[in-house]
Amino acid sequence: MTTRAEITEQIVVARLAKGLTWQQLADAIGKPVVWTTAALLGQHPIPPEHGKTLVEMLGLDESAVPVLAGVPMRGGLPTAVPTDPTIYRFYEALQVYGGAIKELIHEQFGDGIMSAITFSVSVDKKPHPAGDRVVVTFDGKFLPYDWTAAEG
Amino acid sequence: MTTRAEITEQIVVARLAKGLTWQQLADAIGKPVVWTTAALLGQHPIPPEHGKTLVEMLGLDESAVPVLAGVPMRGGLPTAVPTDPTIYRFYEALQVYGGAIKELIHEQFGDGIMSAITFSVSVDKKPHPAGDRVVVTFDGKFLPYDWTAAEG
Amino acid sequence: MTTRAEITEQIVVARLAKGLTWQQLADAIGKPVVWTTAALLGQHPIPPEHGKTLVEMLGLDESAVPVLAGVPMRGGLPTAVPTDPTIYRFYEALQVYGGAIKELIHEQFGDGIMSAITFSVSVDKKPHPAGDRVVVTFDGKFLPYDWTAAEG
Amino acid sequence: MTTRAEITEQIVVARLAKGLTWQQLADAIGKPVVWTTAALLGQHPIPPEHGKTLVEMLGLDESAVPVLAGVPMRGGLPTAVPTDPTIYRFYEALQVYGGAIKELIHEQFGDGIMSAITFSVSVDKKPHPAGDRVVVTFDGKFLPYDWTAAEG
Amino acid sequence: MTTRAEITEQIVVARLAKGLTWQQLADAIGKPVVWTTAALLGQHPIPPEHGKTLVEMLGLDESAVPVLAGVPMRGGLPTAVPTDPTIYRFYEALQVYGGAIKELIHEQFGDGIMSAITFSVSVDKKPHPAGDRVVVTFDGKFLPYDWTAAEG
Amino acid sequence: MTTRAEITEQIVVARLAKGLTWQQLADAIGKPVVWTTAALLGQHPIPPEHGKTLVEMLGLDESAVPVLAGVPMRGGLPTAVPTDPTIYRFYEALQVYGGAIKELIHEQFGDGIMSAITFSVSVDKKPHPAGDRVVVTFDGKFLPYDWTAAEG
Amino acid sequence: MTTRAEITEQIVVARLAKGLTWQQLADAIGKPVVWTTAALLGQHPIPPEHGKTLVEMLGLDESAVPVLAGVPMRGGLPTAVPTDPTIYRFYEALQVYGGAIKELIHEQFGDGIMSAITFSVSVDKKPHPAGDRVVVTFDGKFLPYDWTAAEG
Amino acid sequence: MTTRAEITEQIVVARLAKGLTWQQLADAIGKPVVWTTAALLGQHPIPPEHGKTLVEMLGLDESAVPVLAGVPMRGGLPTAVPTDPTIYRFYEALQVYGGAIKELIHEQFGDGIMSAITFSVSVDKKPHPAGDRVVVTFDGKFLPYDWTAAEG
Amino acid sequence: MTTRAEITEQIVVARLAKGLTWQQLADAIGKPVVWTTAALLGQHPIPPEHGKTLVEMLGLDESAVPVLAGVPMRGGLPTAVPTDPTIYRFYEALQVYGGAIKELIHEQFGDGIMSAITFSVSVDKKPHPAGDRVVVTFDGKFLPYDWTAAEG
Amino acid sequence: MTTRAEITEQIVVARLAKGLTWQQLADAIGKPVVWTTAALLGQHPIPPEHGKTLVEMLGLDESAVPVLAGVPMRGGLPTAVPTDPTIYRFYEALQVYGGAIKELIHEQFGDGIMSAITFSVSVDKKPHPAGDRVVVTFDGKFLPYDWTAAEG
Structure with a gap:
């Protein structure tokens, strides 16, 4: 097996x-x-x-x-902080811009999060005079903090 | 001071x-x-x-x-794995999609990385019938692994 | 300040x-x-x-x-694994039952998660002949993995 | 073997x-x-x-x-902080609500804990106009801190 | 304050x-x-x-x-593994004898735990020809794993 | 082999x-x-x-x-903080009572430790009207801090 | 395979x-x-x-x-802090001189980094009256922080 | 003070x-x-x-x-793995090239290390048609593993 | 205070x-x-x-x-793995020779440890033609594993 | 292989x-x-x-x-903090005396380290009226911090 x-x-x-x-x-x-x-x-x-x-x-x-x-046990990085340079750059972007992204989600949408479940990612190659660019788009539904409970 | x-x-x-x-x-x-x-x-x-x-x-x-x-000592997350839910979702996306993003950068561009320095991020609010979406775009120059040295 | x-x-x-x-x-x-x-x-x-x-x-x-x-930087535990016994018991329940809860959410609802944002918690005192019981209910909307993107 | x-x-x-x-x-x-x-x-x-x-x-x-x-060596999570999104949401709920749950157990019952041994968990699917909900109930006997010793 | x-x-x-x-x-x-x-x-x-x-x-x-x-946030060790030698010896005893203690609790009592809540500790000085001994007794109620739920 | x-x-x-x-x-x-x-x-x-x-x-x-x-490489816990509930209770007791045990060893014996080498452990089942108790006794020779060197 | x-x-x-x-x-x-x-x-x-x-x-x-x-998952050290003495000395140099190197890159070039992708390393043996020297040169393109985005 | x-x-x-x-x-x-x-x-x-x-x-x-x-307690990085991007690139270079550097020191010099004590570092700006380069040179005396003891 | x-x-x-x-x-x-x-x-x-x-x-x-x-809470290193080079060398010696030291203590003395309590340390400067040497001597009583208990 | x-x-x-x-x-x-x-x-x-x-x-x-x-990848301890009692005592000695050893090396020799490369260790059994002693001697060349570079 x-x-x-x-x-x-x-x-x-x-x-x-x-x-x-x-x-x-x-x-x-x-x-x-x-x-x-x-x-x-x-x-x-x-x-x-x-x-x-x-x-x-x-x-x-x-x-x-x-x-x-079968639904897998998810989580694909071998270490908590990724060591592969290609993946690490995204972690670094979180370290440098994560706080700002959080603040601006709150400023534009209110208190809540970008869903990582109702979600899609795309990886695109886009032109630029100084060299092609990797454009990765994280696109998730806004979920406001919403204190609700099941009925009954 | x-x-x-x-x-x-x-x-x-x-x-x-x-x-x-x-x-x-x-x-x-x-x-x-x-x-x-x-x-x-x-x-x-x-x-x-x-x-x-x-x-x-x-x-x-x-x-x-x-x-x-002054140029600061960068790195804004208080813990290696972020605990704030709004920031964590991006870390989770890395756990679930980081490997795939890496593979597709390599498939589309060759061996290299998305720069996190020649780089910009945007946070946008986009409509969707099922509710507004948070669209966060990581946009960095592709840097191919390039074994070069200074002259002289 | x-x-x-x-x-x-x-x-x-x-x-x-x-x-x-x-x-x-x-x-x-x-x-x-x-x-x-x-x-x-x-x-x-x-x-x-x-x-x-x-x-x-x-x-x-x-x-x-x-x-x-202001929206706070969330995450209230002083260590990744809680040391306070009252809080630890919930972490222990995750260690022992977390895998089973995951499997049964998938079996009953399909692939997805319990939202921790469209969510409420209650703490109740309920009677039992062998002694009162603490009943903590985690009640979150089911979110199926849903690969969608913003329009346009 | x-x-x-x-x-x-x-x-x-x-x-x-x-x-x-x-x-x-x-x-x-x-x-x-x-x-x-x-x-x-x-x-x-x-x-x-x-x-x-x-x-x-x-x-x-x-x-x-x-x-x-045989009684197993318990503890089913592969990392101290779970990476699987379905399980992580419960860890996140602990980060956000763990302190509050602790305070309210003490307010309602006095100093002590919810047992994770005299304990049961249920996973239920409950209806809600805005979508089905996952309701996970942790139900444990209240154990007051009780300084006693064996006899003799 | x-x-x-x-x-x-x-x-x-x-x-x-x-x-x-x-x-x-x-x-x-x-x-x-x-x-x-x-x-x-x-x-x-x-x-x-x-x-x-x-x-x-x-x-x-x-x-x-x-x-x-007030009920405090418990957990008195400054690091997950204690560095003070007097406290470390107890951690070491757990490393060396913890597995055996677990097996023998199960062999003598069945599946369950020693409660750390219905619990007392004593520290005693006892004589021995080769030098006084520190005798620390952990005395907790046996709690069998018991799958019960609140009534109603 | x-x-x-x-x-x-x-x-x-x-x-x-x-x-x-x-x-x-x-x-x-x-x-x-x-x-x-x-x-x-x-x-x-x-x-x-x-x-x-x-x-x-x-x-x-x-x-x-x-x-x-052969003398083994000792240390039997798979993680620094044990996840098995039966073993964890002893770690928790160290978190809650470790500081007190240290203070009282010093108060009763002076500066030093309980040896974990000249040492024995027992696990006993003792009766109590409210239910049998697990009594685990850590019994080690007191070793005072003693600054001595080999002769010659 | x-x-x-x-x-x-x-x-x-x-x-x-x-x-x-x-x-x-x-x-x-x-x-x-x-x-x-x-x-x-x-x-x-x-x-x-x-x-x-x-x-x-x-x-x-x-x-x-x-x-x-195939492009590998990079990251060749078995632990986050290297234990091999030959490799550790470079980590130690980072601990002692990393802050200074950062300050001087900023002083000489402005805000930015040494690329580890447009990059080469050499290991050379150079003479010195007091004994041969290991000279390891890290040579990477300077990348200024540059907030640009893909066109269109 | x-x-x-x-x-x-x-x-x-x-x-x-x-x-x-x-x-x-x-x-x-x-x-x-x-x-x-x-x-x-x-x-x-x-x-x-x-x-x-x-x-x-x-x-x-x-x-x-x-x-x-006074001689300070050395070690200037706030975390074991540096989060500042400028410093991180050196850590990344160690992850990617550390094993190779070790092998080549051994191949060129034999078993031993580059000293980080009989040591100097320089940071230089060197020209290149594709952009200025940061050249950081780690220059340490080779120390062969040498099993010697004090006399007498 | x-x-x-x-x-x-x-x-x-x-x-x-x-x-x-x-x-x-x-x-x-x-x-x-x-x-x-x-x-x-x-x-x-x-x-x-x-x-x-x-x-x-x-x-x-x-x-x-x-x-x-007062007897202090001992343990003087600010991190589990020391970063100061002078102290680190002793940690490195443990990494490289710790296993051998353990084996030879067992070969020469039997199963047991060097006490770190009935113990002294000396730091000496000793001559050598190739340069002065730091000689640090750890001198502790041998304690055989000895399964004894308090009397009565 | x-x-x-x-x-x-x-x-x-x-x-x-x-x-x-x-x-x-x-x-x-x-x-x-x-x-x-x-x-x-x-x-x-x-x-x-x-x-x-x-x-x-x-x-x-x-x-x-x-x-x-072949020159091996060195570092023989299975965990950063050793769990085996015989090896741990040396780590503990570092925790308790490491700071003092550092200060005294600096006081006797100036700023620098004990080499762990130009180095030897001995394990000896020495008599003492109160019981045999384990004497472990770390003997390394003193290396003063010395800012030199390769010639040319």
Whole structure:
């Protein structure tokens, strides 16, 4: 029996061995590429019909399909503070701009948060005379602090 | 003598006492609001001409101006993993989507990073039938890993 | 100028010195007692009209009112793992039952979370032949993972 | 020889492969579903008569039965601060409301704690016009601080 | 206004300055000496009638009495792993014998814990030919894991 | 070649599979039960003559005998702060009473420590009208701070 | 399927078994030796044409080539604070001189950073009458804090 | 009485208020600028004759002179992993290149370390067509592991 | 009222201001210099007759005498892993040689420890042709693991 | 292929199984026993001629010889703060005496450190009327802080 964590390791290696892009994998199941990549990296459940397609493309054992369909224990960083430079820059941006983002969400919307559940992320390549830019958009529903309880 | 950290604490309280918005403070110096807020929260040096304006608006002592103009020791989160829910959601997004963002930066641009220095952030309120959305955009120059050395 | 953290310390001492209950403070502003206590402990903004009432009851300086009305940097535990036994038991329940709660939320609702923002908590005293029981109810809206983006 | 931790990993995968719900497993042994799920996730001993039933349903090796019947080393979170969003929300609620819950337990009951041993948890789905709610109830006997010693 | 933590610091210094023993302080209020010492070190509420006696003996300000009477935020070690050698030995004993103590509680009593609430500690000096011994007794009610809920 | 840590894991499983109590294992070698349990959990060397008896009773490979006889790298808790509730209560008692125990050792004995080496622990079941009690006794020689050096 | 981490372990052992120097491996692919060593230790992707050469020299399985060509999860220290003395000295230099380096970068260049991406490192042996010296040069492009955004 | 840490804080603010550069301070005492800056930031003792000059230039109290002349408790980073981006890049370089630097020191010099005591650092601005570069040179005596003991 | 920690800070500054050596302070009270230094740095109680002498020499307030005579909360390093290079080298020696020292204590003495209580330390300067050496001797009584209990 | 860490584990078990002392292993290669033990525990490279002897005595595979000859990643403690009592006492001595040792090195030698590289350790058994003593001597060359740079 193979755990989700082991399947994730297999996916990482198999994708490189097969020479597949994340975009190709996403296109094969008709899902956004950030979502698909996150899911294949163990952060989202993958519905069986998509799981079958992906498992086949990657040459994994079919027994992985129901495991991929289970809701995973999320949280993909190996350390609390990320050490990989590409990921660290986002953590650094939080250190430098996190307080300001918080203040401005409150100023523009009131007390509450950006949902990370009713949420999407996009990664885009945008031109600039001084060199292409990575534009990552975090887009979540505003949730105001709302003290309510179930009925009855 | 008052340290930058103490001046930041004073700014937080004085802004509330004076009833000023971050936007008003930013407008007064003609700078983007995320930048201004981050700077006032101790994350950027504030040029003396702007420092004077802000110190006056907030009713702080003028001796704060040169301290605000110094490059600060950056890093504004009180703990390695943020505990404030509004800020935490961004950390959570990194936990869930950080690996995927990394992979897609590499797939779209090659090996390298999004700069957090040649960089800007915006916080926007955008409509959606199911409720307004917080859209936070991290926009940084792509920097390819580039093994170069100074001349001579 | 007094920071929110300092005002919280003053509130803790002043309430004891004045012999006021949290319930009396909550009743005075007509708000739920858990909300009021959390707010006075520095976890929620307190609207100025309520802030005035509370500041007066507690004998604090009126300059605290606008500071109490600001959205605070939340997160009230002094250490990542709580050391106070009364609070620790909830952390322990998470260690022992957290995995099970996660699985059952997914089984009953699908993939998603209990919101901690559209949320309320109650603390009740309930009878039992073997001794009174503390019943703490965490009641949050179910939020399904929902990959949506702002319009336009 | 297979350790309890390895058996837990097998249970997680086998349940998904067999398509069984936690509720079905709980019903098969006539125990509350939160208790059963926690036990299968390695947090409670499972009496042999129930262990046999469960091991059979899940297709595990019978040698797991006595290991499941042993009192486990409890504590199910892989990190001190949980990274999974569904579990994290409860940790966040502790950060925001833990101090208030402590104060109100003391105000309503006196000095003491909610037991996490004479204790039960329930997870319920309750209706609300704005969307279904997750209601998680922590229900523990109040234990007053009581300085007593064994006799003799 | 003086916080409980500041009062604890004052007690530590004042006791030394006045040349009082913990036993004398305990005798003055007719309470066990371990309890009294822990309470004066900030770990238990001290009823006002005792608080008055102690505050007077130690020469503290009377305003400390209601603060001492409040239930404190418990947890008296400055670091998660104690550095003081006298306290560390108990932590070390837990590292070496904690697993064995757990197993034997389960073997003798079944699944459950020693309560740290219905609990007392004693520190005794006992003779031995090879030198006096420190005998510290942890004495707590056995609490079996008991899945019960409030009525109704 | 099997390490001591692997042998400990085997012992934990084998004891459950064989249905042996720790007391039976201790009786078989004529040693105190806390000592025997700690030793089998990897905290003490086990002399070969006893190692042979235990290895046979547990059905382990005889090659374990010399490894059990080696002085182990001690320290049996998987995390610095224990997560298992039965063990945590002792850590909590240290948090709440550790400072008081230290003060009283100094008051009764002078400056020094309770040895954790010239030391024994017992776990006893004692009656009480309100329910049986777990009485754990830490009994160590008092060691005064003593500034001496080797001769010559 | 073998992960990048496992391949790194194989490289470390295989190089010693084959008696190859890092310089020889670097020369074989015509790349700087610091870059090559870092890449073989899992910190850079290795283009397939170089990967083939290296895998052959080291006697690894050819299936390692595409895995070596993938962008790795970077971050090569096993602990946040390095324990190896040779590496620790650089961490110590950061502790002692990091603040000064920061101040002088700002004094000489203005507000910004030394890039660790447009970057190279060299390790040189230089003579000195009192003994040879290790000279490690960190050479990165200066990046001024620059608040720009993508076009359009 | 003012501690070294407090004097360091005063120096940071006073230098900004007086508009002095680190280079001017270094020139005034005829010492290298990295050494001087590190010393003023609390990392080296400052001989009294230099201390007097610096204290006068910065307008501090003369009582600081002997405190500056004492060997300080070194270690200038507020957290184990630095959060300031300018300093972090050096930590990141250690994460990515630390293993390679270690291997090459061993390959070029044998087993040993670069001394961080018989050591100097320089920060230079060097030209490059693609933009100026920060060149930081760590230059320490090679110390081979050498098992020797004092005589007699 | 001044705490022991504050008195330690005063001692550090006052000694430098008065130009006294630790040896002079030790000689004044006729105690070993390592002991005296450790005591003045807050690690040992100082008997009142010696406390008076030292307080006078250092020009502190006489009220410090009874506080210095109290047994302190020991543990003098500001972080778990020391950052000061002079102290760190001892920690590094533990990392590199700690396992070997443990094995050889067991080989030469049997199972047990070097006492850190019946213990002394000396710091000596010894000659060597290649340069003077620091010789630090840790000298503690061997304590065999000895399972004994108090009588009766 | 077997890593150095795996070989270290094999050595620990094989030595016990063969009944060899560390002294016998050291004598066989004519090296000091502390050095030999540390090397076999993974902290020093072992020259091939000695590696062959040791591998043969311990019955390991000959392929271990070149791996043992490589400079290892040093740092032998499994946790930052050691949990094994025998090793912990040295850490405790650092906590209690580390500050004093630092001060006295500076008082006797000036600003600098004891080298842990030009260094040796000895473990000796010395007599004392009150019981044998463990005498551990750390003997390192004094290195004064010396700001020098490579020539040219």
